[in-house]
Amino acid sequence: MAYLDLSALEKSYGANHVVKSFDLGIEQGEFVSLLGPSGCGKTTVLRMVAGFETPSAGAIRIGGQEVTHLRPNQRNIGMVFQAYALFPNLTVAQNVGFGLKIAGLPSREIALRVADMLELIGLPEMGSRYPFQLSGGQQQRVALARALAPRPRVLLLDEPLSALDAKIRVSLRAEIRDIQRKLGITTIFVTHDQEEALSMSDRVVVMNGGRAEQVGAPFEVYNQPKTRFVANFVGTLNALEAIVTDPGAGKVTIQGQPLRLPQAVQAQAGAVLTLALRPEAVHLHGDGDISLPARIAELQFMGSVIRVNAEHAMGVIKLDLFNKPDTPPPAVGEDIALRFWAKDLIALD
Amino acid sequence: MTSSRLWRSLPWNGLGVLPFVLFAVLFLLLPTAHIVAGAFVDAAGGFTLKNIFNLFRPEIINAFWLSIRLSLTSAVIGCGIGFAIALAVVFGGLPRALRGVVMTFSGVTSNFAGVPLAFAYVATLGRVGFVTVLLRDWFGVNLYALGFNMISFWGLTAAYVFFQIPLMVLIITPAIDGLRREWREAAEVLGASNAQYWRLVALPVLAPSLLGTLALLFANAFGAVATAIALTGSLLSIAPILLFNQIRGDVLGDPHLGYALAFAMIVITGVSNGVYVVMRARAERWLK
């Protein structure tokens, strides 16, 4: 059994079924993200692990011990909230030492541990400040230190970065991951930001409508989405309609051009199949299994990447080009050919 | 050209607030300043501290002492009960509609002070009042035989509490609303019990608001005249009634002593309001 084990979790408020048969096993030291749109049940799962919500059915085990019906203050869990939630009446050091004081540690030991934690988050001089004297990023790091100080078994992060400025958000991602690795603490991270989830996690759980749609490593979830929802929610996607010609052999046609998919197709001959394609898999130059004539409708210069909207006979395809300083980008209105490989097409059911 | 520039450089912007400044100076600042200055002037118009020293006469000291005790007691009781009601409204799991009812009712009763309050009080606890008769006829308890007297310290305190409680509810409820759910959850997840959360986080966070409101309630009761006059005539010698009688007809036999009396009242209400302002600023800084 995994270190943190959620089995068959259910939660409903009256007729409103928020979490449905949710299973997840997390190994010790693993960093797992719950990713999904608001209302998908990810926060409810987290709050059930913390003990703020009681599951309608199912069980939660930590290190083999069943904690499903324990009060939050008996679970030895660390949690970081979206809006910092530092105690405004206590200094940074008192905030970090709060859990230790509750646990009844001698004050000398508390002082030592607090100093260690402040060192860890890179704010060693800030112990005597009050929360309102800190920036948002600093407050959230203190909140992390406060959650980690009592050496919890599991760390829960509830959208900890979404209240912060874009720049700090990115730098704090790396910092959180770094600290998590250093301490080897089992962590659940809730977010609606796919970039955060993909960049930080060992594994990502994509949630929708109270269910886990797909669980896997970031590379896997991004490149082999199992469902249409996952494909759409994680990253940008182009949809192409294809007509099945030979399901067994995976043969289809796109705008009359024959193509052989890497795997067999679960559809009858003559059926219309939607295929998904990541923007970075489309090229304007070089080879491909297929070449669609198109015209450039819009260009967004984003720095290292240029995002292009190209109109073709059946719709619009988004593609990403790398910026090359010596090659000027194509112009709006220019006629081009969109090329891509059959192996990059993802069949969605 | 130059004259129009001069014309424009005049502080015309200040002109927009002239009516208000005139009004405030003439009818608020100047009268008050006149009183304060009068407290430090003798009959001949020279500076003196004699008026202030003259305040330390037994009848004046006693009046102030009674006023302070009355205001403090009614403020503490009002604070305690008002806080309990506000807690019940915010955290008690009561129907949501009840909150609106309590707040509206508080708005009305906190403004229902003065003379009518005294009448309601007499009609309830007077010699033939509603509750007095009720207790006598149904329970055989004679309040007045037990030593109850409306025109006494506790009698007046009970009347003051009637407008202190709703004022407390009105001011402290938003402060309690400011306690964030995450604070409780953060404390809980760090191992704290409900009692520890209240002792270490919630009460310290509310402390400035509680203390500040206590100061405000104190000042509120200290300056109140009408309820006491309507209830006791001029029998109970509290500081504002003493001043009232002095204004009507120099009962102290020294016009300048009246100024000193008024000045002392300003000092007391000023200090307690200062406490309120400082505490509120502190609470707001925290709750940001």
Add this chain to the structure above:
Amino acid sequence: MKRFWAWAAIGVAAVYFFLPLLGMLEFSLKMRRGEYSLDAYASVLGDPQFQASFGYSVIMAGLTIVFGVLIVVPTVFWVRLKLPRLRPVMEFVTLLPLVIPPIVIVFGYVRLFNTSSWLPLTGSALGTDFLLLCGYAVLSLPYMYRAVDTGLAAIDLRTLTEAAQSLGAGWITVLARVILPNVLVAVLSGAFLTFAIVIGEYVFAALLDRPAFGPYLVWAGGNKAYEPAALAVMTFALTWGCMALIQAVTRFSKHTRMPR
């Protein structure tokens, strides 16, 4: 358990607050021996002194509201728009009437504006009326200022003003046609509160010796038995009415205010 204590707290408070109200209501109905009647009310309403003093106070309250609005609204508007640095000063000055006991302020009036002073307002009835009006405006200043200030904070004053001016409106038009409608709810709240404060006010009226409702109440309290209770019931109803109107206009505005 928690809910039990919450209900208990509310219950005890309800008893404490309803008993005096019930008491005064019951007492006010007891004038006729042996049965409940509205005799006390009839006696009050038929008393010419009541009619005169109540009428006087209603007129004073109305004038106070008009005077207060004329003083406060343009000032708050101007300070917010042109002199934002003055705001802390305004906050302080408008807080003073809560700090200085009213009896001290009126004491200042009596001494400063007496018949032998440079501005002998108390020398004539009309002058004293004006002084009382100013006193009431001072009393209501903290509430009026805060209501209007909050109301103006909720709208984008600068943009609205500049938009109106760019369309050719003068200052008076801006104030009357653009600003006032937008803060009408705030002004009305302040007005009803002012009314509730002024109508039963005692100290100012008594010490300036004007025939207002407050002194009449005290006189009735000393000289009549059942009428004071009836008067208290009527005043309470009036206060309740003012608060209900404040709630009503606030709620109404929430429905009509445009989304921003």
